[in-house]
Amino acid sequence: MSALFDRARTRLRRLPAPPAPTAPGEVLAETEDLQVRLGAGPVLKGVDVGARAGEVLALVGPNGAGKSTLLGALAGDVPAAGGVVRLHGRPVAGWTAAELALRRAVLPQSAALAFPFSVAEVVRMGRAPHAASPAEDDLAVAEAMAATEVTGFAGRPFGALSGGERARVALARVLAQRAPLLLLDEPTAALDLKHQEAVLRLCRERARAGDAVVVVLHDLALAAAYAHRVVVLRGGRVAAAGPPAEVFTEPLLSEVYEHPVEVFPHPRGTGVVVGPRRMP
Known part of the structure; x- marks a missing residue:
C-alpha cells in the first residue's frame, strides 16, 4: 500500500507550490448564473453563491434541491452547462487537477475503498498533493486524526469501521490535505x-x-448554530441567502420544506433555534 502511495506522491511532487495565504473575506469559490444539467433536465438554474475565507457557508434545502450538485460544481467535479464557477478568482476549468488538489479539499457523502487500507493510510492520502517533508506529512496526519478522534484506531482496516467512524476518518483525510477551501457534503449524517x-x-x-x-x-439547527451564512436551495434555485438569524424564518422554511417549521430566539441570545412544528 505504501509503495502505491509513494508512486503517486512522486508524480505529484511536480506540483507548483501551494497557494499564498488568503486574506480575511477573500472569495475563494463563487458561481455566477450557474446552470447545471444532469441527464435530461436542469438541476441548478441561475445560482449565484460565494464562499469567503474566514466563514462557514451552509447549503440547506430539501432532498433534490441541488445542494450536492452545487458543492460538486464548486469543486470543479460537476461541469456547468451555463454561467461560470471560479476558484481563487480563476474559472475552475483553468486549473489542472493537481492545482485544484492544493486549493480545495472535498468530502463526498460516502467513502468507499476497494483495498484494505488502514485508517492512518487513508488519512495520509490527503497529503498526496503536497511536496512536503515526511515530518510535515506526519504532523498534518497526526493533527487531523487527533482533531477527528480517530488516533486510537489508526492501525485498523478502514473497511472494519462503523459508518460513523469511517465518516470521521474521511474528514481527517480532508483536514490533512490542508487546502484553504473545504467542501463537505453532509459530514454529520452518520x-x-x-x-x-x-x-x-x-x-x-x-x-x-x-x-x-x-x-x-x-x-437546520446545526446550520443555525454554526454557519456564518446559509444558502437555502429549492428546486435548483436560491430561495434565500444570508446570516441564519435573518434567513431562517418560519414562513420561508415552512414553504421550502412543505412542512410547518418553528423558529425561536435562542434562550442565550446566540441566534435562533429551528425545528419542525409537531402536533401535540
Whole structure:
C-alpha cells in the first residue's frame, strides 16, 4: 500500500507550490448564473453563491434541491452547462487537477475503498498533493486524526469501521490535505450528537484559521448554530441567502420544506433555534 502511495506522491511532487495565504473575506469559490444539467433536465438554474475565507457557508434545502450538485460544481467535479464557477478568482476549468488538489479539499457523502487500507493510510492520502517533508506529512496526519478522534484506531482496516467512524476518518483525510477551501457534503449524517457537534466546531475552527468552509447540512439547527451564512436551495434555485438569524424564518422554511417549521430566539441570545412544528 505504501509503495502505491509513494508512486503517486512522486508524480505529484511536480506540483507548483501551494497557494499564498488568503486574506480575511477573500472569495475563494463563487458561481455566477450557474446552470447545471444532469441527464435530461436542469438541476441548478441561475445560482449565484460565494464562499469567503474566514466563514462557514451552509447549503440547506430539501432532498433534490441541488445542494450536492452545487458543492460538486464548486469543486470543479460537476461541469456547468451555463454561467461560470471560479476558484481563487480563476474559472475552475483553468486549473489542472493537481492545482485544484492544493486549493480545495472535498468530502463526498460516502467513502468507499476497494483495498484494505488502514485508517492512518487513508488519512495520509490527503497529503498526496503536497511536496512536503515526511515530518510535515506526519504532523498534518497526526493533527487531523487527533482533531477527528480517530488516533486510537489508526492501525485498523478502514473497511472494519462503523459508518460513523469511517465518516470521521474521511474528514481527517480532508483536514490533512490542508487546502484553504473545504467542501463537505453532509459530514454529520452518520454521526452521533457528540461527533456532530465536534465536526461543526472543527468547521468553525478552520474558518477562524482563515479557511473557507462550505458544508451541506440537513439539520437546520446545526446550520443555525454554526454557519456564518446559509444558502437555502429549492428546486435548483436560491430561495434565500444570508446570516441564519435573518434567513431562517418560519414562513420561508415552512414553504421550502412543505412542512410547518418553528423558529425561536435562542434562550442565550446566540441566534435562533429551528425545528419542525409537531402536533401535540
